[in-house]
Amino acid sequence: MSEMKILDKTKLVEFLEKLMPDFEVTVPSYNNGNLSFSSMAHARPEIDFAGRPLVPPKEYFFPQQEEMFTFATKEGKATIKAHINKDKRVIWGIRPCDLYGIKTLDSVFLSRYVDSYYHARRENTILMGLNCNEPCEAGFCSSMGTGPFATNSNAFDLLFTNLGNQFLVEIGSKAGEELIERRANLFATASDEEKNKSNEIEKQCKQAFLYSVDQDRVKAALTKAWDDPLWAEESKNCILCGGCNFICPTCYCFNIEDIADEHEQNSTRVRYWDSCQLGGYTQMAAENTRKTQAERLRQRIYDKFSYVPARHNGAIGCTGCGRCTEVCPSEINITHILGILGRQK
């Protein structure tokens, strides 16, 4: 286990403010009744320690829409300008499931082919995690091995645990260690008693989960569930909104378009999130290769539990965050679907 420090809760804001000359600092806070990540640059948001933001921090690495480059032609000459974002950022309060989601995105965007846009953002961002004292309502991260406490397998530079009046702080990288060393007067060395308190919080949180998923049984069931009637039954109320994909911390599909100005001399290449639950996702010139919503739901589940781990060295395709269940207007519940698969012989 890496070295542990203690930070008084009253000193968290001071610690983060001291980082602001060098970084854009982002924290979870309530805006108009919704918990989301907000910048500390323009106002001092009240930091929330209890909830998990509905929208995961994926958008800081892989934005919902981004301009990749602009290209222009003038007098027969072409110029290209890439828009690589290298802003330095600290994100504080990332939950363990989302730290794992970032690790999955790393497997996708930083492996065989390195995506320069993702790489620049990721390299310039410090991840400060926050362990969970209570499970999310629809979450099942404990059975997926991604939470409620992060381990060395999750991606983090610093990891905070809420002990009440203090945070236990675990150092996960050289970058995280340097940030603490430069503000050493704010931190103390953690005692065994404080570490034991953290272990007790983790134990109690794990016992409080309402849902669990047997990953091994789900994976085994998928080897013979291709033609199962469950796909049609469970997708029959789907309205094809794509919300389950867009809110997911591990979904990474995108579309690309070139948008030209009215004289067609300057164009911008834009990429934006796409969703395998939308009818047009697999539309080809000749036909649509996934014609029914049953096939699209089947794709979503196979992708998360079979294809992503196979393609990306065992990466976790579903962190068990429960967000897809929370946002679905048709009450399609991933733990219900995984439960059916898990009970199959």
Ligand code: SF4
């Ligand atoms: S599939 Fe659902 S539960 Fe799994 S990571 Fe995505 S949003 Fe979370």
Ligand code: SF4
């Ligand atoms: S959120 Fe629900 S209704 Fe929307 S595409 Fe996903 S499963 Fe279908």
